[in-house]
Amino acid sequence: xxxxxxxxxxxxxxxxxxxxxxxxxxxxxxxxxxxxxxxxxxxxxxxxxxxxxxxxxxxxxxxxxxxxxxxxxxxxxxxxxxxxxxxxxxxxxxxxxxxxxxxxxxxxxxxxxxxxxxxxxxxxxxxxxxxxxxxxxxxxxxxxxxxxxxxxxxxxxxxxxxxxxxxxxxxxxxxxxxxxxxxxxxxxxxxxxxxxxxxxxxxxxxxxxxxxxxxxxxxxxxxxxxxxxxxxxxxxxxxxxxxxxxxxxxxxxxxxxxxxxxxxxxxxx
Amino acid sequence: xxxxxxxxxxxxxxxxxxxxxxxxxxxxxxxxxxxxxxxxxxxxxxxxxxxxxxxxxxxxxxxxxxxxxxxxxxxxxxxxxxxxxxxxxxxxxxxxxxxxxxxxxxxxxxxxxxxxxxxxxxxxxxxxxxxxxxxxxxxxxxxxxxxxxxxxxxxxxxxxxxxxxxxxxxxxxxxxxxxxxxxxxxxxxxxxxxxxxxxxxxxxxxxxxxxxxxxxxxxxxxxxxxxxxxxxxxxxxxxxxxxxxxxxxxxxxxxxxxxxxxxxxxxxxxxxxxxxxxxxxxxxxxxxxxxxxxxxxxxxxxxxxx
Numbered sequence: 001x002x003x004x005x006x007x008x009x010x011x012x013x014x015x016x017x018x019x020x021x022x023x024x025x026x027x028x029x030x031x032x033x034x035x036x037x038x039x040x041x042x043x044x045x046x047x048x049x050x051x052x053x054x055x056x057x058x059x060x061x062x063x064x065x066x067x068x069x070x071x072x073x074x075x076x077x078x079x080x081x082x083x084x085x086x087x088x089x090x091x092x093x094x095x096x097x098x099x100x101x102x103x104x105x106x107x108x109x110x111x112x113x114x115x116x117x118x119x120x121x122x123x124x125x126x127x128x129x130x131x132x133x134x135x136x137x138x139x140x141x142x143x144x145x146x147x148x149x150x151x152x153x154x155x156x157x158x159x160x161x162x163x164x165x166x167x168x169x170x171x172x173x174x175x176x177x178x179x180x181x182x183x184x185x186x187x188x189x190x191x192x193x194x195x196x197x198x199x200x201x202x203x204x205x206x207x208x209x210x211x212x213x214x215x216x217x218x219x220x221x222x223x224x225x226x227x228x229x230x231x232x233x234x235x236x237x238x239x240x241x242x243x244x245x246x247x248x249x250x251x252x253x254x255x256x257x258x259x260x261x262x263x264x265x266x267x268x269x
Numbered sequence: 270x271x272x273x274x275x276x277x278x279x280x281x282x283x284x285x286x287x288x289x290x291x292x293x294x295x296x297x298x299x300x301x302x303x304x305x306x307x308x309x310x311x312x313x314x315x316x317x318x319x320x321x322x323x324x325x326x327x328x329x330x331x332x333x334x335x336x337x338x339x340x341x342x343x344x345x346x347x348x349x350x351x352x353x354x355x356x357x358x359x360x361x362x363x364x365x366x367x368x369x370x371x372x373x374x375x376x377x378x379x380x381x382x383x384x385x386x387x388x389x390x391x392x393x394x395x396x397x398x399x400x401x402x403x404x405x406x407x408x409x410x411x412x413x414x415x416x417x418x419x420x421x422x423x424x425x426x427x428x429x430x431x432x433x434x435x436x437x438x439x440x441x442x443x444x445x446x447x448x449x450x451x452x453x454x455x456x457x458x459x460x461x462x463x464x465x466x467x468x469x470x471x472x473x474x475x476x477x478x479x480x481x482x483x484x485x486x487x488x489x490x491x492x493x494x495x496x497x498x499x500x501x502x503x504x505x506x507x508x509x510x511x512x513x514x515x516x517x518x519x520x521x522x523x524x525x526x527x528x529x530x531x532x533x534x535x536x537x538x539x540x541x542x543x544x545x546x547x548x549x550x551x552x553x554x555x556x557x558x559x560x561x562x563x564x565x566x567x568x569x570x571x572x573x574x575x
Contacts, residue, residue: 106287109284109287110284110287110290110291111291113555114291114551115509115510115513115551115554116509117510118509118512118516121513121531121547122296123295124535125543126295126296126303126306126543205414206414209414209517210516210517210535211536225414225415225418232421232426233426236422239419242415243418246412246415250409250410250411251406251407254409
């Protein structure tokens with residue numbers, strides 16, 4: 001099998017596994033991620049508690065799959081909103097002419113002059129912890145990349161021969177946009193979204209690790225890592241399990257992005 | 270070269286102004302009252318009024334902005350509510366620790382990335398390329414938040430080779446620098462590999478090979494320098510990730526830098542200090558990108574004379 005297909009296949013497989021864990025995991029694992037049992041505090045892995053329990057006696061595997069649902073849910077919402085706002089802003093900049101282009105892209109430039117995670121951190125600091133606040137902060141960090149991509153691709157596509165020919169044949173702006181331009185944008189957007197998922201999972205884990213994500217007792221992977229740190233010596237699995245979950249998910253989305261980039265001819269090697 | 274540097278410095282002014290404005294708006298225009306957030310929902314109205322007056326938040330927005338910018342020009346970043354000290358002094362005390370960590374991480378990244386990128390780029394598609402790029406994919410996929418605790422577990426707790434937390438000698442720097450530098454190493458190695466592979470098919474290298482220079486020798490002697498421009502570019506862009514990664518790394522390893530100061534300020538709802546830290550981080554990013562821009566002409570004469 002060619003290497004490019006291997007990236008796509010391995011990445012796709014990992015992403016499907018993580019998605020299945022998020023969707024079906026809570027039903028399959030069965031445990032309640034919030035149920036405390038102090039008698040089982042830091043209990044070792046055993047039948048019924050395959051990864052053992054945390055300091056409050058909560059089942060680690062149940063919390064891990066609940067964390068998958070939370071992390072993937074946040075990433076899906078953020079990537080979705082970023083795609084939507086970014087595509088609209090980039091589309092307007094690419095279609096409406098020089099004045100709109102300059103106004104939108106200067107805003108994008110100023111936001112890009114800010115390291116993305118710092119912007120999200122600053123917003124969460126002001127908005128306070130919570131799921132909607134987290135989605136807003138991460139979307140503020142994420143949409144600029146899509147706007148830049150859409151605008152750049154539109155400017156380049158507008159000059160392609162087939163688009164010029166369609167315009168010469170009398171195609172209107174709507175037809176040009178939806179029939180000729182948007183389908184050509186799907187490939188680059190899918191690639192960016194795949195890498196975006198990985199980036200958002202990392203950022204969400206980082207914010208939760210710092211205590212600025214979804215408030216406890218919600219079992220985010222980042223907050224699991226943070227709470228496990230205090231027991232690194234006595235129960236390292238409390239840290240290694242969420243670390244592995246984050247690493248494998250990000251690896252999956254990165255490989256998928258790589259594979260898609262090669263599939264759409266956006267990367268040669 | 271001097272003209273180019275002046276042009277780049279002038280282009281910095283609007284970007285820096287944009288960053289200052291965005292930082293200001295972040296705290297002053299986002300929905301919600303920072304004073305209520307600081308003092309709590311049950312605070313007395315008189316306390317809210319007093320705090321609002323002390324922070325200048327009862328003035329019109331334009332007046333607040335003018336005061337903020339004027340303060341900045343005099344090196345005044347306000348007064349920390351929680352630590353009861355000038356924000357500028359607190360930041361000046363902590364900044365060297367963050368700069369030390371970032372510099373060490375950059376050194377780690379370069380030391381790992383260059384051999385890997387060169388080994389992979391000299392023979393794209395070979396076994397060494399596959400190994401190096403597998404590391405690169407893994408390195409990019411393991412965030413600081415995961416790598417830090419794992420390194421602590423292995424090298425501090427299990428093997429006892431390196432200190433667990435804190436800032437001290439070189440030994441204290443190793444784990445935080447490796448945690449922060451690994452992802453950057455992976456990105457740079459990948460870019461160097463791609464850049465070398467692209468340069469490898471250039472006409473001037475074919476000529477060098479035709480004149481008897483070995484393929485690897487020709488690439489390293491003539492191609493490497495040309496392959497460096499995108500690598501420097503990615504190094505500049507990735508400093509944003511390096512700086513924000515430092516925030517998490519400092520918390521993991523209890524490193525007494527700007528990142529830990531900022532997280533402490535967020536938890537204490539100390540908005541003047543949060544604002545100062547965000548601004549200094551963002552301006553550092555802008556300045557590092559400027560320094561990167563000024564490096565191009567030194568590496569590539571075409572930029573100097575273009």
